Amino acid sequence: MGAWLGMWYAIGGTVIWALNVMRLKEQEELILWIFLVFWLYYAWRVTMSFFWNLRGQEYIRINNEAFYLKKSFLSFGKTVPYYFDNIKNLRFEIPKEASFQAIWESSPWINGGERFEFDYFHQKVRFGRKLNEKEAKLLFQLISKKLNPNVR
Secondary structure, three states, X not given: OHHHHHHHHHHHHHHHHHHHHOOOOHHHXXXXXXXXXXXHHHHXXXXXXXXXXXXXXXXXXXXXXXXXXXXXXXXXXXXXXXXXHHEEEEEEOOOOOOXXXXXXXXXXXXXXXXXXXXXXXXXXXXXXXXXXXXXXXXXXXXXXXXXXXXXX
């Protein structure tokens, strides 16, 4: 992924060089500026994904009354408590190996791959990035033991 990111920056550098050095018609310059906006958006997405894959982690802590989730980059991140009484519809999904979803999640600009999802006060909370099936099943069993039987 680092090579992909490097090539993406090389493309952006080439376009910026062309805007500053080459003599371009107004229409050509406009096209390059529009391209540069899209390039910048994906440069941001790929860079954040690259750093997340290098140093990003999800921390989970469970006690008797709550499930704590922290999405952390290096040591930065906020721990959010989710109280078991308010968690509804805990579920997990592992995409099939050759499915479109599995291919999409392996692309370099996608952080995703959250395997777990639950409803918490009318909002969906997702976590468990890029867990394999065995890890997801073990985590599901651990969390399910703490939830009320009518929630599962």
